[in-house]
Amino acid sequence: MNYTLLVLSSPTSGHSAQTAAKFAHSVIARGHSIERIFFLDEGTTNGSRAAVFPQDEADKLQPWTLLADEHGVELVLCIASALKHGMLDETEADRYARAGATVHPAFIISGLGQLIDAASNSDRLMTFGD
Amino acid sequence: MSAAEKKRSLVVMRQSPYGGSLARASVDLALAMGAFEQNYDLLFMGAGVLQLVTGQDSQKIGAKNIGRILTSLPLYDMESVYVDAAALDRYGLNEADLVLPVSLLDESGLRSFLNDADHLVGC
Amino acid sequence: MLLHTLNAGSSTDSFRDCLRSSQSGDAIVLLGDGVYCALANSAARQALDDCPARLLALASDVFAAGIADRVGDVALIDMDAFVALSEFYPRQLAWY
Numbered sequence: 596m597n598y599t600l601l602v603l604s605s606p607t608s609g610h611s612a613q614t615a616a617k618f619a620h621s622v623i624a625r626g627h628s629i630e631r632i633f634f635l636d637e638g639t640t641n642g643s644r645a646a647v648f649p650q651d652e653a654d655k656l657q658p659w660t661l662l663a664d665e666h667g668v669e670l671v672l673c674i675a676s677a678l679k680h681g682m683l684d685e686t687e688a689d690r691y692a693r694a695g696a697t698v699h700p701a702f703i704i705s706g707l708g709q710l711i712d713a714a715s716n717s718d719r720l721m722t723f724g725d
Numbered sequence: 726m727s728a729a730e731k732k733r734s735l736v737v738m739r740q741s742p743y744g745g746s747l748a749r750a751s752v753d754l755a756l757a758m759g760a761f762e763q764n765y766d767l768l769f770m771g772a773g774v775l776q777l778v779t780g781q782d783s784q785k786i787g788a789k790n791i792g793r794i795l796t797s798l799p800l801y802d803m804e805s806v807y808v809d810a811a812a813l814d815r816y817g818l819n820e821a822d823l824v825l826p827v828s829l830l831d832e833s834g835l836r837s838f839l840n841d842a843d844h845l846v847g848c
Numbered sequence: 849m850l851l852h853t854l855n856a857g858s859s860t861d862s863f864r865d866c867l868r869s870s871q872s873g874d875a876i877v878l879l880g881d882g883v884y885c886a887l888a889n890s891a892a893r894q895a896l897d898d899c900p901a902r903l904l905a906l907a908s909d910v911f912a913a914g915i916a917d918r919v920g921d922v923a924l925i926d927m928d929a930f931v932a933l934s935e936f937y938p939r940q941l942a943w944y
Contacts, residue, residue, distance in 0.1 A: 596935060601846065603747060603944075609880050611855055611944065614906070614927075621927040625935075636750040676750055707757035715732050715763070719934055720844040722942035724747075725855050725880050737941065739862070771861035811868070815861075836871045839850055839941065847942035 596627045599717040601710065602638035603724035606655035611725035612641050616658035618721065623666050631669045631713035632662070634702075638723075639677040642670065644699035656699060663701035670702045671709045734758065734765040735842035738773035742791035743783060748776055751848030752794050759799040767798075768838065769827075770809040774816060777808070777823040792824045809835055849873045851937035852901065855880035855944040858892030862943040869941070872900035875933060877925070879906040880944070886910070886919040893920075906930060 600619055604611040615632075622629055634641055641659060648654055662668040672682055677698070683691065684698045698704065714720045736755055740748040758765045769777060781792040798805075810829040813819060820827060830838055839845065852869070854876055856862035863885060870876060876896065878886055883905050885892040896903050907924040910916050916924070925933070934940060 598934075603848070603942075609855070610909075611880055614879060614909075617927050618930060621931040625928065625931050627931075627935075635754070636745075636747045673750070675753060676746070679746065707754055708761055710754070711758060711761050711763055714734065714844050714846075717844075719938075719940070720846065721934060721940050722845075722847045723853075724847065724942050724944040739865070771865050809865070812865075832868055835869055839869055840939075842939065845850075845939050845941045847944075 596718040597630050597716065598622050598627055598719045598721060599630045599710070599713040600632040601720065601722045602632060602634045602641060603636050603722065605637040605640045606646065608637065609725035611723045612638065613653065613655060613658065615723035616662070618723070619662055619668065620658065623662075629662070629666070629668045630717045631671055631709060633671050633673065633710040633713060634676070635673045635710070636676050637680065639672040639680050639682045642672050642677070642682055642698045642702035645697050660699060660701040672698065672702050672704050673710070674704050674706055677704050731764050732843035733841070734763060734844045734846060735768055735839070736765060736846045736848060737768045737770060738776060738848055739771045740776075740848065741772040742776045742781065743786060743788055744772070747848055748773075748791055749789065751846075752776070752791055754846065754848065755798055756794070766805055766807060766842070768807045768809070768830075770812050771815075774808055774812040774818065774823075777825060777827070778818065779822060779824050796824050807838065849937050849939075850875075851933055851940040852876045853940060853942050854878050854882040854885065855942070857881050858885045858890070858895075863892065866943040867895055867899050870899050870901040874901040875904060875937060876901045877904045877906060877930065877933065878922075879909050883909045883913050883915065883919075886922045887915060888918055888920040904933070
């Protein structure tokens, strides 16, 4: 089966976003494919390359970057939400004259069309919020 | 993708308009679905019905008027906007308080309606 | 057939509306703060038991909450089983 995941939660409110990342790893382990993971609203802050997590807590970024690096999963941050939350890649940082990129390069910034397109090509759409 | 293969989505709107940023994000999603000519419906439940209340004036809180955006959605008939009737009751509202004509769903209507779509987006 | 994922406490609209939207043939997976709704002898649990949907809970979240021996006969599932449920149920609705 082909899955699209929609992540609405930030890495710091509850652990819904971590659950989503673990779910994605299990989806792949069970032999399915992931069309795309789309991050909306506060979910876009999962793409932060600047967040520092305490050593006695799980790294909230690595489960996502592993999905991209090891399994080629597309991680897309909604552009309108990302900009509001200060999540900028090099292009957006240049465009808005901000100091530098805050988004980890494993993530792409794009529009809601990427969610719509992915969902229409997927057997399953799973939403994670909290 | 041909029309026959086109999936039908139901976006379930459950957030109050200005209590967080998710209501606006989900309204943007509905706008995008319209722009991409998707087959979709909107269902307002719980505090989501508050997005539909007439007379919103959000200028002074620096937010876009969610009620006004909703009236600008490319919805071609009242069949496209559904409201959980119990949610209106919960807030002491009725259809005359809403910015759009809507189809009201009772509990059994709600349950069967949720099973009609290919994908549900819970916002 | 719906897979409801409930990540909210029992005092919320989400909890009430999740139950109202559930029917026979559906499943409700409790996760995050939703696991507290499974506490035995609570009003929330009674409401869940009265609901015709199948009740399950994400084991990691139940153990994190320290309530594994206080949820009675709720089926505890791991992530693999959660994915398996999503294979079986064609549509999911997230309540949070």
